[in-house]
Amino acid sequence: MTIWLADDVASEMERLGSIYYPLETGGMLLGWRDGRDRIATGLIGPGPHALHGRYTFAPDGGWQRARLRDIFSATAGDLDYLGDWHTHPDGVAVMSELDRRTLSKIERRVRVPLMVILAGAENKWDIGSWLGSKSGYLTRVSASEEETKVFDAPTGWPVTLHVD
Ligand SMILES: [Zn+2]
Numbered sequence: 001m002t003i004w005l006a007d008d009v010a011s012e013m014e015r016l017g018s019i020y021y022p023l024e025t026g027g028m029l030l031g032w033r034d035g036r037d038r039i040a041t042g043l044i045g046p047g048p049h050a051l052h053g054r055y056t057f058a059p060d061g062g063w064q065r066a067r068l069r070d071i072f073s074a075t076a077g078d079l080d081y082l083g084d085w086h087t088h089p090d091g092v093a094v095m096s097e098l099d100r101r102t103l104s105k106i107e108r109r110v111r112v113p114l115m116v117i118l119a120g121a122e123n124k125w126d127i128g129s130w131l132g133s134k135s136g137y138l139t140r141v142s143a144s145e146e147e148t149k150v151f152d153a154p155t156g157w158p159v160t161l162h163v164d
Helices: 007-020 061-074 097-107
Strands: 002-006 026-034 037-044 080-089 114-121 124-133 142-151 160-162
Touching: 002 007, 002 114, 002 124, 007 026, 007 037, 007 080, 007 114, 007 124, 007 142, 007 160, 026 061, 037 061, 037 080, 037 114, 061 160, 080 097, 097 114, 097 124, 097 142
Parallel strands: 002 037, 002 142, 037 160, 080 114
Antiparallel strands: 026 037, 026 080, 114 124, 124 142
């Protein structure tokens, strides 16, 4: 399985990560599914009332949901909510226990949710991607790391960045 990130989406996550460094930031990823692959061409930022900590991040949920509605109507539903992204300043691109709990929460809204983590510092970020899956009656979502590829989105593709 491969997580494809449009280069504009990847560079916007890196730009935001560098602006907020050494504090965490993050947001939502939008796009579509191709089997188990995910193609992310849309990004929503943290929002004006997000809380950015050294080891925590809480998005401005109301602002993000309003942007999500804007994007759904502007793209006639071409872009679905895929999952979330956030940074680990001076950290490593691995899922923390809190990230696993967050992924389990997202799984209640979207099947096989995506979580993208950028680890590093200003101008140098490593990107890792995970998909959460739930088996049977178990409440816990297991996260599997997937290959991440940044690609040059063709002209005319629905690339959209909503940061402020
Ligand atoms: Zn994290």
